[in-house]
Amino acid sequence: MALELVNKLPYDHPYRWDGTAVGGVKLWRPDELGADLALWLDAADASTITLNGSNVSQWDDKSGNGKHVSQGEATLQPQYDSFQLNSLSTISFVDDILGTSSPLSEVATDWSYTGVMNFTESNPSTADAFLSSNTSASGTFQMDIRSVGGNNALSFSGKDDGGENNTPTALYQNPYNTITGILYCSVDSTGVKTSFNGVQVDSSTATFRTGMTVPVRLGVNRSVANFLNANHAEHVFTTSVLSTEDRQKMEGYLAWKWGLEANLPAGHPYKSTPPTA
Amino acid sequence: MKYRIFDTEQEALDAEAQVALDIGCVKVGVNAKTGEAQPDKQVTERWAIPQQIQDGRWVFVSPDDEGVEAGDDWWPQEEFIDG
Numbered sequence: 346m347a348l349e350l351v352n353k354l355p356y357d358h359p360y361r362w363d364g365t366a367v368g369g370v371k372l373w374r375p376d377e378l379g380a381d382l383a384l385w386l387d388a389a390d391a392s393t394i395t396l397n398g399s400n401v402s403q404w405d406d407k408s409g410n411g412k413h414v415s416q417g418e419a420t421l422q423p424q425y426d427s428f429q430l431n432s433l434s435t436i437s438f439v440d441d442i443l444g445t446s447s448p449l450s451e452v453a454t455d456w457s458y459t460g461v462m463n464f465t466e467s468n469p470s471t472a473d474a475f476l477s478s479n480t481s482a483s484g485t486f487q488m489d490i491r492s493v494g495g496n497n498a499l500s501f502s503g504k505d506d507g508g509e510n511n512t513p514t515a516l517y518q519n520p521y522n523t524i525t526g527i528l529y530c531s532v533d534s535t536g537v538k539t540s541f542n543g544v545q546v547d548s549s550t551a552t553f554r555t556g557m558t559v560p561v562r563l564g565v566n567r568s569v570a571n572f573l574n575a576n577h578a579e580h581v582f583t584t585s586v587l588s589t590e591d592r593q594k595m596e597g598y599l600a601w602k603w604g605l606e607a608n609l610p611a612g613h614p615y616k617s618t619p620p621t622a
Numbered sequence: 623m624k625y626r627i628f629d630t631e632q633e634a635l636d637a638e639a640q641v642a643l644d645i646g647c648v649k650v651g652v653n654a655k656t657g658e659a660q661p662d663k664q665v666t667e668r669w670a671i672p673q674q675i676q677d678g679r680w681v682f683v684s685p686d687d688e689g690v691e692a693g694d695d696w697w698p699q700e701e702f703i704d705g
Contacts, residue, residue: 391655395663402651403664415664418671419647420683
């Protein structure tokens with residue numbers, strides 16, 4: 346089966362992703378990373394969502410590590426399928442929180458994060474976060490909207506290993522408008538690197554505790570005070586910094602799945618076709 | 623968003639438990655794809671955890687129009703964009 350025909354199948358059709366059963370190609374997915382996959386949350390996969398009415402009480406981890414995110418308090422549960430990207434469901438957070446019950450202990454040293462988000466934020470006065478560690482201790486992180494170099498930016502920030510607030514690393518500058526994009530950041534002993542829609546945006550030498558010794562939360566910052574209202578599509582954590590090849594495959598997978606391929610830069614290897622396994 | 627406000631934590635806990643009972647929010651969730659009950663997944667356990675505000679009283683989010691708007695001085699200071 347030609348790749349073009351595989352791509353026309355519905356997202357939840359079994360042969361969309363594994364065309365080998367009908368003699369076609371198999372599209373690349375995060376589970377191709379094997380043991381490097383630490384956490385994989387996919388809002389488009391309804392089978393991984395537990396609902397309380399229209400609200401989400403649990404979003405299952407597809408990595409196989411059982412690091413599901415959940416919320417037992419009704420007023421803090423995000424809403425399912427009130428916003429779609431490329432006709433796929435997302436999870437909408439409005440002052441809501443989902444979190445793992447245990448640390449991502451699979452992440453022993455270095456790690457990376459790739460995700461797809463949609464949100465609108467205008468000139469925030471506080472560091473509103475969509476993803477964070479669940480404490481404000483040294484070496485913990487958050488991804489938020491704040492000022493970087495005089496401009497508001499979607500950024501990666503936190504406290505370094507010495508407990509000092511680090512200089513935030515920008516993911517996207519001046520997000521005064523609605524943003525839909527592919528976010529990537531990597532953390533290792535040399536610092537932090539960030540990309541947006543397949544283009545490296547920023548880097549820093551901020552040293553975080555490499556590894557993840559505390560649980561993670563979606564929807565709010567480390568001190569549980571600053572919420573970023575946003576639509577969450579997909580989040581993937583890996584247990585190492587992705588190689589350039591794997592990072593581009595991840596970007597290609599997310600871009601074609603969520604209808605963002607036009608946002609990839611010219612010259613990106615998956616600008617014209619999705620990655621195959 | 624309105625809040626119900628109480629002098630003591632116990633009063634707030636009792637009131638929150640009654641709200642949860644009245645609106646039936648404590649329940650087992652269902653799978654978004656199949657609609658089947660999922661007792662092994664996160665159960666919705668309560669409506670809201672009462673929080674203590676700066677003046678010592680206790681509040682939780684109201685499920686309806688009963689209650690008062692949050693005061694500017696209710697919560698601990700937020701984290702500002704200082705790096």
